[in-house]
Amino acid sequence: MTQLGEPIAIGIIQDPDDPECPFSHEPPPKGDPGKNELIGTGSVLAKAMKNRTSTDLVSQPSPDAVDNPRYRSGHPLYSPGSLRSASAATQAEWPVEIQLATGESRRLPVRCAAHHLIPAQEALKDSDLVPFMVHKDTPEDVKGGSVDGVLSRDVGYNVNGRENGVYLPGSYAVGGGRGGLRVWSTTDEPDVEEEDLPENADSCESAYLTGNPDTMDQHTPKWQYVKQAMLLTPGQFHDRHADYSREVQLKLNTIAARLAKQYEDREAANCPCEDCKKTREQWAKAGYPSPVTLVARLNGLSARFGGYLDGSSWAMNLYTSKWGKAYMQARKSGKSWAKI
DSSP states (O other): OOEEESOOOOOOOOOTTOOSOOBOOSOOOTTOOOOOBOOOOHHHHHHHHHHTOOSBTTTOOOOOOOOOGGGSTTSTTOOOSOSTTOOHHHHHTOSEEEEOTTSOEEEEOOOEEEEESSOIIIIITTSTTGGGGSBTTSOEEETTEEEOOOBSSOOOBBTTSGGGEEEEEOSTTTSSSTTOOSOBOSOSOOOOOGGGOOSSOOOOTTOOBOOOGGGOOTTOHHHHHHHHHHHHTTSOOOSOOHHHHHHHHHHHHHHHHHHHHHHHHHHSTTOSOHHHHHHGGGHHHHOBOOBTTHHHHHHHHHHHHHTTTSSSEEETTBOSSHHHHHHHHHHHTTOTTOOO
């Protein structure tokens, strides 16, 4: 993790093979509105990553499988067993070592969770793009409601597909959630992306992993843990990611604006596509033709964002934790300890 860049703008992913027209010219099957899955769930995403379930519900390719680091033999974070009942020998092999102000040291484990590169609840759900993914007469379920569409058929996007997933470290192993060691203080802002909330949270009153990113230095216990967790995974630490989600939503809205312009062009007198010209009289009733390369475009967008979450490069506006933001700010200001 060595590259640190200024705020970057993720470019719009071009359609594969740059087709002359991005819209389907095939009539949709009668009585079949198609299918999307737009409600994000972390556990479903994790299964999809392991089972090679794609974001593409139409062609259904089989992307490479990715398992949680805790189950990958040979990975630094390999730890398939229970943490709270771990033997002394197992604890001695835990990969993170924290130096406390008392002079004592503690060895700790790290756990990762599957996260959406395009967050379903915080980015996709309220973006301008969703109507361009959904059948006009079949509202699409999203978390907490539904969205009306404008298409003749769903595009077939699964937000819980493998291509939209990444494993990132967090406080799961040391916090008060299910199976955690309860040594991470609970003063942090919770993640409102409901798919990622811990289950059965316990009190962390005796926590010794403390600190605040606004005042952190190399001795801050939480920063010591975060830094090592990111190096071992490798990948950005994850807790609250509202700023990251806003960046993603901006790109989704840009794609939506481009699609709207392309539909508008095809309804004009100088329509650039002869096939669209033949069917556009039916669009008001049947819905717009589906943008057939949209799923591939979204996968490309996920891949671009993933390149800034895997720890190889950093950008000042793409972070999934306030600890990552504070690290980049400290490094930019020349703090000698802010090096990963």
